[in-house]
Amino acid sequence: MADGHRALVGTVTEAARVLCDWGSTRLRAFLEVGGIVSDRRDGPGVAVAGGEPPARILASVLAPWRAAHRLDRVFLCGMAGSRNGLVEVPYVRTPAEVQAWRRGARRAPAGDIEVSVAAGIATENFHGAPDVMRGEETQIFGALRLDRQLARGCRLIVLPGTHSKWVLVRDAHIARFQTCLTGELFDVLCRHSSLLRAGDGLEAGEEGFEAGLRAGARGDLLASLFEARAAQLIGGRTPGWARAFLSGLLISAEVAGMARALESTAGEVTLIGEPALAALYLRALTDRGITAHALDGDRCVLAGLHELAAADERG
Amino acid sequence: MADGHRALVGTVTEAARVLCDWGSTRLRAFLEVGGIVSDRRDGPGVAVAGGEPPARILASVLAPWRAAHRLDRVFLCGMAGSRNGLVEVPYVRTPAEVQAWRRGARRAPAGDIEVSVAAGIATENFHGAPDVMRGEETQIFGALRLDRQLARGCRLIVLPGTHSKWVLVRDAHIARFQTCLTGELFDVLCRHSSLLRAGDGLEAGEEGFEAGLRAGARGDLLASLFEARAAQLIGGRTPGWARAFLSGLLISAEVAGMARALESTAGEVTLIGEPALAALYLRALTDRGITAHALDGDRCVLAGLHELAAADERG
Structure with missing residues (x-):
């Protein structure tokens, strides 16, 4: 009986693994036991770790799990x-498909744990200037794994966030992409500019968002930004x-x-991201007559990390 | 001899007056003796006065002058x-010409000195949203005093700065204007964003500025902003x-x-501002095939304060 119980625990323990999306602002770690996410823990991002x-x-994020499982x-x-x-992993260059990306990962010790860290992707953007991503490629390869339709032909995938990515995927390759500073700029303006007076709250949020959507379509962003301030001063x-x-x-x-910039790219846009944020982008795209649908960012990143883990476990 | 000397000093003292441009970030005070600027002192802006x-x-800015002159x-x-x-002065609404603006000024005691503070101007911008200026109207009325040509017909005046103003002047009236956040956004991005890596210096400044001019004409500012970061990461x-x-x-x-926004406004643009900044705008305007000339911002603000002082001394 005692041996049988220990064998059972041993089996469960054997199958436990950890999948992490570690961005600039947040670490999100998922514990998978028997192929099922059984717990989630968050930690600080790489940029906010404070040395x-x-x-x-x-x-320290993994400690509670290590007490119960062999990771x-x-x-x-x-x-x-x-x-x-944890370890600097060179960028894989576009056009990049999933095999080349998996080969670009690096194994390294991190304390007494062994980790596999995915590569980022480097490209020339739609104007021929350098551009990079770290993390979004995992969501994209995850989305291609979840929805095989996406792997066919030419697709435009948009990943909104701190640094939004607009990505052309052609025949399952990340072909080219461009980054927009949108999320970071919103944060910096809210915290450090003269645009928001003291006080806050979400009153009239819907009306303000609609007015912002209309103003943003005009193509004079630097002028429209000031309207936020004047609207409070005298509006x-x-x-x-x-x-x-x-x-x-x-x-x-x-x-x-x-x-x-992407007038030539016809067809439906795929959004990957946090559902509440993706919903805002859906509205902005629909306002321009662009058809779009959204995939959940967490599901995609987990599927992408499964791609990474599967290759690693085979190799 | 002694009386003659005292009489001379008395005459000079009588004609001394102080003209101030007190913005958000800086106070600039000019001492005029006998109609000629004889000294200048700077102080903190209203927004940086720290309570x-x-x-x-x-x-405290005027103290050294008060020791030598009767102000x-x-x-x-x-x-x-x-x-x-110093005293809240209501905005004068557009269309606004110099007389209405002068009537809008307020006298008030400030400690044991009497001050006259100019009104700002409020408008509806080119999209019908509220907009305001405080200080630029003085430069504009000064420019109209310095160059009577500007007072005829329809003119576009651009005042670059922390909050750049694009101003339509029609028959010597400030007719309508719009503010751009350009200067403040540059400052906020340099100090609080991820776009500039540690280190600085002005190496390759000319080349970078040219590349920026080209990128800015494309109409995808949020995408172009990120190029500054990627260019350092991998470029x-x-x-x-x-x-x-x-x-x-x-x-x-x-x-x-x-x-x-102003396609309908033909003709030469007048820039009013600090000469080094105006030179950068001249290049950007010329790149778009727009003819422009620049007036010195200090000369214009002094001429505008003369308009204010003349009315006040008459009244």
Whole structure:
């Protein structure tokens, strides 16, 4: 009986693995036991770790799981592979398909754990300038795994966020992409500019967002930005209205600018991201007559990390 | 001899007056003796005064001059007339000509000095949204005093700065204007965003500025902004290049956005501002085939404060 119980525990323990999306602002770690996500823990992003060695942060996030399971491998994507991450993983260049990306991963010790860290992707953007991603490629390869339709022909995938990515996928290869500063700019303007008066709240958010969407389509972003301030100074608007206006304005300006750049790309757009954010982008795209559908970002990143783990476990 | 000397000093003292441009970030005070600027002193802006009462800041800036002169009147424009300034002066609404603007000024005691503070102007911008200026109207009325040609017909005047103003002047009236966040956004991005890596210097500034000018004309500002970061990450560019790129990008995007908004406005553009900054805007305008000439911002603000002082001394 005692041996039987120990064998059972041993079996469960054997199948446990950890999948991590470690970005600039947040570490999200998923524990999979028997192929099923059974727990999730968050930690600080690579950019906000405040000088603490990444291996130590990872160890402390994993500690409760290690007490209960034998975790012999951890799979990571995102800024974990940057210069300030666990191990610097060179970028794979476009056009990049999933095999080349998997081969680009690096194994490394992190304290007493062995980790596999995914490569980022480097490209020339739609204007021939250099551009990079770390993390979004994992969501994209995950989406291709989840929806085989996406792997056929030419597709435009948009991943909204701190640094939004507009990605052309051609025959299952990441062909080319461009990054927009949208999320970071929203954050910097809310925290450090003169655009929002003291006070906050979300009153009139819907109305402000709509007004921002309309303004963003005009193509004079630097002028429209100031309207957020003037609306509070003499237009009777609240900081909540202005904050929503900024959100709508920036999303709409991103979509307008990129839609112009990508006029040649017909067909439906695939959004990958956090559902509430993807919903805002869906509205901005629909306003321009662009058809789109959204995939959940967490599902995609887990599917992408499964691609990484499957290759690693085979190799 | 002694009496003759005292009489001479008395005459000089009688004619001394102080003209101030008190903006968000800086106070610039000019001492005029016998109609000629004989000294200049700077102080903190209204937004950076750190809670010190504006009247006390003004008194300390003027103190050395008061030791030598009898200053019975001080004329101010800019944020001195805002809620956080010396005295809140209501906005004059467009269309606004110089007489209505002068009537809008407020006299007030500031400690033991009497001050006259100019009104700002409120408008509906080119999209019908509220917009405001405090200080630029003084430069504009000064420019109209210096160059009577500007007072005829329809003119487009651009005042680059923290909050750039694009102003339609029709038959010597400020008819309508729009503000762009350009200068503030440049500052906020340089200090608070991920776009500039550590290190600085002005190496490759010219090349970066040119690249920024080209990128800004494309109409996808949020995408172009990220190029500053990627150029340092994998393009071998320095922080100095990237800083100049951002400057060229934002100026060019401002000009492109406003030129689209103002397609109907033919004719030469008048720039009013600090000469080094105006030179950058001249290049961006010329790149778009727009003819422009520049007037010195200090000369214009002094001429505008003369308009204010003349009315006041008559009244």
